[in-house]
Amino acid sequence: MRLSSSFLSLSRTSGTTQRGSDLRSSQQKPLSAQDNRVKNGGSASPRESRVWRQTGLSLQRNLSAYLFLLPALVIFALFVWYPVVLGFIMSFQSVDMINPAVWVGWANYRHVFSDPLFGIAWRNTLAFTGYALLFGYMMPILLALLVNEMRHGKGFFRLAFYLPVMLPPIVTVFLWRWIYDPDSGLLNALLSLLHLPDGLWLENPGTALPALVIVATWSAAGSTMLIYLAALQGVPAMLYEAAEIDGANLWGRLWHVTLPTIRPIMLLLLVLQIIATMQVFIEPFTITGGGPQNATTSVLLLIYNYAFQSADFGEASALGVMLFLVLAVFALIYMRMTSRLMQGD
C-alpha cells in the first residue's frame, strides 16, 4: 500500500498523464490474477471467451498467440536460457575455443579454489560492495531529502545530480583516471590548493579500491536519488500534519514519518545496489587493470582474465557459476521483498 502511494506520486512529479500511473499500478497484478484465469480453462473471462467463440476458434487464437511469441521464445532460448545452462556445462569441461571441449569433472572448480587470486578477488569484491554501501548508500537518500525540501531550483538540482548517469561508463572511467593522475590530475591540484597532502591514489594498494568506489558512486548516485525523490513526494502530507499536531519536531517527523514511509524502497535499493556492485568490472578493468598488487582485482575481472588472457573458458565458467549462485541468493531476497510489497505488505 505504501509503495503504491509513491507510485502514484511518480507520475505526478514527472508530469505524466493518468496513464503513467496505470502503467505502474498494473505491474502488481499480472502474475496472480490472470494466471488463475488461465488455469480455469484457458480463457480470460466468460465474457471474453464468448467473444472468442464468435470470432474464431480457440485453436486459432492459441496459434496466433504463439506466432506472436515466437521471436521472443527463439531469442530467449538461444541467448538466455541456453547460455545459462551452457555455463553450468562448461564449468565441468576444459574449453579453449579451438579444440573440442573435454569433460574434466570438478577439476575447474579445484583449480579456481586453489588459485591465490580467488580469495583476493572475492575479498576485493566484497570490500567494493561494502565501501559502496558506506559511501554510496546514504548519500542519495540525503541528497533526495534535501532536494525535496527545496522551494527553488528543484529541477536544476535533479538535472545536476543525474547528469553523470548519462555519461557512457568509458567516458567516466577515463575522465576519473585523469582526475586521479598524481601529476596533472585535478584531485591533487585541488588538494595542494587547500594545502592538504596529495597522494598516489591509484598506485597505492590502500587507496586504489576506495578510489574506484568513488568513481562508481559518482556515476550511479543520481539515478538512485531520482527514485528516492519520487518516493519522498509520495509521503502523504496528512501524516506530517498529524505528527505536527502531536508535537513532533523536525527530527521526530523525519524519524517517525519520512523514513518509515520510504523504508520499503530503501530496502529494495539496498539489495539492488549489492547485486550491482558485486558485478564490478569496468572500473578495475580500465582504470587500474586489477592492480596495484591485485588490490582491485574483482571476481568479474578474474573471470574475464581466465577466459580472455589464459583462454581457459572452463575455469572462467566455473567462477561464473559461483558468482551466479551468490547473486541468485540476493536476487531471491529481492524477489521475496518485491512480491511481499506488491501484495500490500
Place this chain on the structure above:
Amino acid sequence: MQNVHDATPREGMRWFRRRMSSEASSERSLVSPLMLKHPAGRVIYWLVFSLLLFSTLITFGPLYWMFEGALKSSVEIFQTPPTFWTVHPEWSNYINAWNILQLPLYFRNSLILAAGAVILQVLVSASAAYALSKLRPVGKSVVQFGFFCTLMVPPVVYLIPQFANISNLPLIHVSLINSWAGVWLPEAASAFNILILKSFFDTIPTELTDAARLDGANAWQLFTRIILPLSGPALAVITIFTVIASWKDFLWPLLVLSESDLQPLIVALYHESGINANLPFNYLIAGLVFASIPPILLFMLFQRQIIRGVNLTGLKG
C-alpha cells in the same frame, strides 16, 4: 467527479474547496511552511540551498574539467600543477580529434547498433507482450515465468558461455563474432521491456479489443491498428532507454567486435586509449567529449520520459 454535478451548489463548493486545500497541502514536505516564514528558518533554508548548489560542483566539476581539458595543448595538459583555466585554448583539438579518431565512422557504427537494437527489441518485446496480455494462450503462465525469471539473472554471469554460444551457435553452427547481429540478438532478449509493455497493454480496456474483434479484426490487425498506436508513451520510454543503453554499452561489443571497422565509438575510444595507440591525450579527451554529447542531448530532450523510466527500472532491477 460525478458527485459534483449531482450535488447542490453549496456542497459542490465545499467539495471544490476541500479538493483545493488537499492539493495545496500535498505539496508540503518534511519542513513545514510555517518554519520557512520564520527568519531563522529562512536562513537555514538558504544555507542548505547554497550547500546543495556548491555540491553540484561534484558533478559539474569533472564535466568542466573534461570539456575544458580537450582545449589544452599537449604540453599544457601534462603540466604540473595543472591549469584550471586553459591559457591557450586550442579549438582545433576538437576538429583534429574528429578526423584522427575517424569519428564519422564510429558515430555511424554506434548509430547503426542503436537503431538495430531499438527495432529488434521493440519488435520482439511488443509482440510477446501483446500475446501475453491480449491473446493469453494456453501455457501463458509458463512462458511468462520463463521470461520474467531472467530478470533475476544479470547477463554478466553468463558472459563466458554467451561468448562461446555466439562463436558457434547451436544446430546451425554459425559464428556471430565480428557481426552486428552478435550484439543485437543477445540484447533483444529483454524481459524488462516485455514486462513494461505487458503492463501497459493490460491497461488498454478489453472492451476496445473485443469491439475490434467483433468487427472482424484479426490478431495482427488488432496489434498494429489498436494496441501499438495506443502505446506511444510506453514505446517511447523503451526506445529512449534502448538507445542510451546501446550507446553506453561497452563490454559485450568489445568482446564481439574485434574488427575496428565495425566497432561503436565507445569501444573504439577504449582501443585508442591503449599505450600502443599513440593518440595525443588531448585528442582522446576531445573524443570523450564527443562520446558524451549525444546522451546528454538525449537527456535534455527527453528528461520527462527518462525520469519516468528510471523510476520504473530502478524498482524492477
